[in-house]
Amino acid sequence: MTRFALTIEFDGAPFMGLQRQSHGPSVQQSVEDAAHAVTGETVIMHAAGRTDSGVHALAMRAHVDIAKPFEPFRLMEALNARMRPDPVAVTACEVVPDDWHARFSCVGRAYVYRIANRRAPLTLERGKAWHITRPLDHAAMDRAAQSLVGRHDFTTFRSVHCQAQSPLKTLDRLAVRREGETVLIEAEARSFLHHQVRSMVGCLALVGMGRWEEDALAQALAARDRQALGLNAPPDGLYFVKAVYPEA
Amino acid sequence: MTRFALTIEFDGAPFMGLQRQSHGPSVQQSVEDAAHAVTGETVIMHAAGRTDSGVHALAMRAHVDIAKPFEPFRLMEALNARMRPDPVAVTACEVVPDDWHARFSCVGRAYVYRIANRRAPLTLERGKAWHITRPLDHAAMDRAAQSLVGRHDFTTFRSVHCQAQSPLKTLDRLAVRREGETVLIEAEARSFLHHQVRSMVGCLALVGMGRWEEDALAQALAARDRQALGLNAPPDGLYFVKAVYPEA
Numbered sequence: 291m292t293r294f295a296l297t298i299e300f301d302g303a304p305f306m307g308l309q310r311q312s313h314g315p316s317v318q319q320s321v322e323d324a325a326h327a328v329t330g331e332t333v334i335m336h337a338a339g340r341t342d343s344g345v346h347a348l349a350m351r352a353h354v355d356i357a358k359p360f361e362p363f364r365l366m367e368a369l370n371a372r373m374r375p376d377p378v379a380v381t382a383c384e385v386v387p388d389d390w391h392a393r394f395s396c397v398g399r400a401y402v403y404r405i406a407n408r409r410a411p412l413t414l415e416r417g418k419a420w421h422i423t424r425p426l427d428h429a430a431m432d433r434a435a436q437s438l439v440g441r442h443d444f445t446t447f448r449s450v451h452c453q454a455q456s457p458l459k460t461l462d463r464l465a466v467r468r469e470g471e472t473v474l475i476e477a478e479a480r481s482f483l484h485h486q487v488r489s490m491v492g493c494l495a496l497v498g499m500g501r502w503e504e505d506a507l508a509q510a511l512a513a514r515d516r517q518a519l520g521l522n523a524p525p526d527g528l529y530f531v532k533a534v535y536p537e538a
Numbered sequence: 539m540t541r542f543a544l545t546i547e548f549d550g551a552p553f554m555g556l557q558r559q560s561h562g563p564s565v566q567q568s569v570e571d572a573a574h575a576v577t578g579e580t581v582i583m584h585a586a587g588r589t590d591s592g593v594h595a596l597a598m599r600a601h602v603d604i605a606k607p608f609e610p611f612r613l614m615e616a617l618n619a620r621m622r623p624d625p626v627a628v629t630a631c632e633v634v635p636d637d638w639h640a641r642f643s644c645v646g647r648a649y650v651y652r653i654a655n656r657r658a659p660l661t662l663e664r665g666k667a668w669h670i671t672r673p674l675d676h677a678a679m680d681r682a683a684q685s686l687v688g689r690h691d692f693t694t695f696r697s698v699h700c701q702a703q704s705p706l707k708t709l710d711r712l713a714v715r716r717e718g719e720t721v722l723i724e725a726e727a728r729s730f731l732h733h734q735v736r737s738m739v740g741c742l743a744l745v746g747m748g749r750w751e752e753d754a755l756a757q758a759l760a761a762r763d764r765q766a767l768g769l770n771a772p773p774d775g776l777y778f779v780k781a782v783y784p785e786a
Contacts, residue, residue, distance in 0.1 A: 414547070414594060
């Protein structure tokens with residue numbers, strides 16, 4: 291068996307999420323079905339993150355074990371040819387040691403969240419950003435965001451369906467900036483709780499709109515209570531952008 | 539009657555083009571139907587350009603004449619509310635003099651063409667760029683492009699359906715640059731022939747792939763013959779980005 295690390299890009303809109311689901315299409319199923327068609331083997335894909343329905347990825351990392359000999363480039367091309375109808379693409383493929391694990395070896399994850407901040411409805415960006423018509427104070431959002439950075443109990447920002455054993459996480463970076471009518475929120479941590487980024491973004495948006503004071507975010511965090519959550523941002527604007535691994 | 543100038547953004551994918559067509563949906567129909575619903579009047583929209591099926595716009599300019607009194611902002615909001623299911627949005631609206639004409643007053647038009655230059659199939663950019671897998675030499679493309687700048691007979695780069703009286707046009711700018719895996723082609727002129735940008739881009743792509751020598755573009759131009767055209771680029775990558783008007 292050879293272990294291949296894959297870098298995967300996908301448009302999350304048509305999928306029930308990254309993980310295989312019994313009730314609809316998933317990125318995992320798309321990749322695994324393609325790998326089966328190409329190799330004749332039953333292939334299981336392991337990914338760095340488990341993104342929700344509608345969440346996108348620019349560079350998700352994953353691995354598969356395959357017995358049939360393949361040049362990495364040929365495997366990538368073969369998988370892409372099979373997956374073509376689905377908006378999933380393998381953008382890089384390399385052989386990695388057998389103890390390299392896309393999920394368990396991963397020591398850092400980064401997301402970007404896009405908000406289209408303008409009056410007019412979205413056209414070309416439809417499904418690719420969260421549309422907020424009220425003007426956002428991105429500087430106030432960035433200041434408020436800093437109260438979440440560090441090691442905290444993120445119970446407030448955690449889905450009731452979250453399977454993590456502990457609500458304690460260390461948020462390494464949360465930064466808000468504006469590029470024209472787009473407000474971008476960048477989040478980095480070793481790992482995140484289920485819905486954590488969307489929950490943090492939802493509350494930051496309330497600060498940006500002036501519906502929450504800047505210090506309300508710190509209060510919501512301190513409450514350690516899901517009921518203190520202001521708003522969960524929709525999946526459309528969320529992109530998994532980077533998985534970090536220790537240098538080999 | 540008050541004349542309103544509109545700035546319009548649209549995703550061209552679901553439309554038969556900007557101009558009203560008997561055989562399918564158009565941007566013009568979407569705007570005019572919304573204007574009729576809002577005002578009760580029969581409204582005709584005049585636009586700076588007539589983009590083809592599948593071509594997008596970031597900032598098309600157009601005008602409409604409306605008898606019912608409207609604040610420009612309210613008109614924009616009402617049109618957007620009515621058009622919402624279609625990927626068309628009015629991003630700006632202002633009152634202009636009665637002799638201001640979106641098409642006939644326009645003294646400059648600019649397009650950007652996007653090529654996604656990579657092996658992997660497109661996911662998030664599907665329908666938003668031309669996918670070319672062979673590596674493109676963007677510097678060679680940019681050098682070749684300069685032979686088209688200036689006043690020329692563009693018969694080679696003109697659709698057989700073009701209705702312009704003369705094939706003579708002055709191309710003010712044609713520039714090719716790369717941003718990562720995206721090759722961007724910017725074209726500016728007072729006006730363009732039908733399919734001119736897509737025809738120029740198609741031939742530039744042949745140069746970029748090494749299938750045409752750099753001077754082949756000048757030879758194709760000199761031939762003044764549609765048969766000398768190498769390739770017509772698909773509409774997916776074409777964006778109308780700017781219409782220029784004399785200062786009031």
